[in-house]
Amino acid sequence: MVAPATSPSYEQIRAAPKAVLHDHLDGGLRPETIVELAEEIGHELPVGDPAALGIWFAEASYSGSLERYLETFVHTVGVMQTESALRRVAAECAVDLAADGVVYAEVRFAPEQHLALGLTLEQVVEAVLAGFAEGAAQVAGRGGPGITIGTLLTAMRHAARSMEIAELAVRYRDHGVVGFDIAGREAGFPPTRHLDAFEYLQRENFHFTIHAGEAFGLPSIWQAIQWCGADRLGHGVRIVDDITWDADGRAQLGRLAAYVRDKRIPLELCPSSNVQTGAVASIAEHPIGLLHDLRFRVTVNTDNRLMSRTTMSQEMALLVEAFSYELADLQWFTVNAMKSSFIPFDQRLALINDVIKPGYAKLAG
Numbered sequence: 001m002v003a004p005a006t007s008p009s010y011e012q013i014r015a016a017p018k019a020v021l022h023d024h025l026d027g028g029l030r031p032e033t034i035v036e037l038a039e040e041i042g043h044e045l046p047v048g049d050p051a052a053l054g055i056w057f058a059e060a061s062y063s064g065s066l067e068r069y070l071e072t073f074v075h076t077v078g079v080m081q082t083e084s085a086l087r088r089v090a091a092e093c094a095v096d097l098a099a100d101g102v103v104y105a106e107v108r109f110a111p112e113q114h115l116a117l118g119l120t121l122e123q124v125v126e127a128v129l130a131g132f133a134e135g136a137a138q139v140a141g142r143g144g145p146g147i148t149i150g151t152l153l154t155a156m157r158h159a160a161r162s163m164e165i166a167e168l169a170v171r172y173r174d175h176g177v178v179g180f181d182i183a184g185r186e187a188g189f190p191p192t193r194h195l196d197a198f199e200y201l202q203r204e205n206f207h208f209t210i211h212a213g214e215a216f217g218l219p220s221i222w223q224a225i226q227w228c229g230a231d232r233l234g235h236g237v238r239i240v241d242d243i244t245w246d247a248d249g250r251a252q253l254g255r256l257a258a259y260v261r262d263k264r265i266p267l268e269l270c271p272s273s274n275v276q277t278g279a280v281a282s283i284a285e286h287p288i289g290l291l292h293d294l295r296f297r298v299t300v301n302t303d304n305r306l307m308s309r310t311t312m313s314q315e316m317a318l319l320v321e322a323f324s325y326e327l328a329d330l331q332w333f334t335v336n337a338m339k340s341s342f343i344p345f346d347q348r349l350a351l352i353n354d355v356i357k358p359g360y361a362k363l364a365g
């Protein structure tokens with residue numbers, strides 16, 4: 001498809017203020033950092049050269065299966081086992097996102113995966129929060145809009161520590177942790193396994209998202225929303241399975257799809273990641289086009305920048321190419337993300353009105 005003349009250029013996309021709600025800390029390391037940290041703690045990598053390692057991650061993740069995609073994380077989690085490593089990775093994450101024009105990010109990671117060398121859960125969380133603060137401060141010193149980062153604590157769905165991690169998230173709610181998530185293999189590990197954690201979070205008036213409807217379909221989305229009470233859906237892309245077409249070619253929403261749209265439940269869509277795990281055949285065929293047209297609360301996200309060799313600008317550029325989106329669409333995705341974020345309402349509004357809208361207005365000239 002040929003994009004119309006109004007399509008934004010890559011430079012405009014990079015310059016545009018962007019917001020990301022779904023980005024994994026352990027899926028976004030710089031390859032050079034992995035190599036250096038691996039040497040420090042004696043972790044064996046599949047490839048020693050940083051450039052080759054970057055390619056290795058992307059190729060190994062392009063597996064057509066979420067299970068195999070997740071196997072590569074052994075080499076990122078493996079080097080994130082000390083306070084200094086966690087702090088460095090988090091600081092670099094803030095700097096890298098800001099350099100790409102991201103003004104608001106929610107970055108998630110699973111504290112329980114960083115205990116191999118004896119750190120406590122609290123030490124892990126505090127090191128990451130310190131790293132985000134350090135990176136954000138570096139960026140703020142450079143002028144420009146800077147970056148605001150909220151941290152999400154993830155529990156692994158195959159494990160049994162979700163209640164503990166939910167309590168940890170609530171304990172750090174006034175120190176940068178803004179929400180909770182569950183991630184990992186979806187098939188065989190329904191969100192209802194962690195119902196006690198979600199019920200606890202609701203009683204605490206806290207926020208959470210659930211990876212659902214990525215490798216597994218509608219039942220997972222239904223459970224995440226109707227049993228667990230998720231505020232947002234991590235991916236949620238399989239909601240398209242509840243949309244059919246009538247004889248006149250009009251989209252018919254099933255009960256669950258209608259509920260998700262009516263309630264404005266945010267979808268954290270991650271186009272490149274979905275292609276790598278086989279959830280979607282190609283960017284051009286990604287349901288984001290349909291979901292955008294049907295006015296679902298769609299957001300665009302990176303998921304794992306290292307594994308997908310991507311950035312927010314890159315994800316948006318791929319969508320511009322596939323769906324001929326204009327700056328107004330990119331602003332819509334960005335405002336959707338801010339509206340769906342887990343920071344307080346007044347802070348969301350300030351970013352939308354003082355940073356995002358003026359940024360797009362300037363680009364539109």
Ligand SMILES: O=c1[nH]cnc2c1ncn2[C@H]1C[C@H](O)[C@@H](CO)O1
Pocket residue numbers: 024025026027066070073077108109110113154183184185211214273303304
């Ligand atoms: O897209 C994903 N689906 C399910 N789990 C994921 C995805 N991306 C990363 N993870 C897992 C692997 C990480 O180690 C963990 C915490 O960030 O979350």
Ligand SMILES: [Zn+2]
Pocket residue numbers: 022024183211234303
């Ligand atoms: Zn994810």
